[in-house]
Amino acid sequence: MIDLDDVDRKVLRALAQDATLGAGALGRRFDMSQPAMWRRIKRLHEAGAIRGRRLVLGHEKLGFGVTVFLGVKLATKGRVSLEDFERAVSAIPEVQTIEHVLGMYDYRLRVVARDIPDFERVLRRRIMTLPGVGEVEANVLLSEERRPGPLG
């Protein structure tokens, strides 16, 4: 685990908005020399503080009008292999993220589709046919905002 100071937090917050900012731009913004900022960014990367980059795409412009979150319960716990389910669900291109969770569902899936009929097709043909799938709950995403969290 890495301990962050105020500048680290500001740098991470800036990168979470624009990952393409370099040591020069960040140094100017936070009043530090480029080499000092470079060392800081390197340290944050080495500590694993940044998991990767997310490309922001215009979903609607690309024809993806609907995002749906699915809560999925496995039908017969213990008898189905989690690996089989996870492998099969990972292979569905419309499934963007898969989280294994504890609670009233076993998995939480983020699914994109062109529209509601397209989503229904994905649900019927791809999701409901997964090995071990049980109860499924769907909630259509209306809005989403990411917060800086403890970096703020």
Place this chain on the structure above:
Amino acid sequence: MLNDVDRRILRQMQAAPELSNAELAARCDLTSATCYRRIEKMQASGVLGGQQAVIDWQALGYAVEVSLRITLDKTQSRAFDEFIEAARNVLHVIEIQTFLGRVDVRLSVIARTMAHYQQIYREQILSLPHIADIEALMHVARIKQGEGLPL
């Protein structure tokens, strides 16, 4: 409209967003100039936005992540707005989503330990306005991530 070349560029960018323009052009079998021009065009039309660093909260010491699925008291006309406004002030909330379905709002909450989570939940979450019901899903593992589009 997008053509096959644009789609090829977007697929490669999704797979490896950190590539330089030259590397990206090589992977797409394009000249750097063509690749650059297509990207500029997609940026101008709003197809392609920026890039955001994804923070690894676990590496920063936040071992606990809980998804709170909240139903609001919709008899209050300003329930959504007031709830979201208040949720924005909770420091350990990293995501706020609203839905059409059984759940109205979902909050992602992170904490250092379970005891820390318990404290945030009792002191800050339960005091948010207009909550009718809360269900919690505790995050165990990420199996697939990246939020790529099937292009």
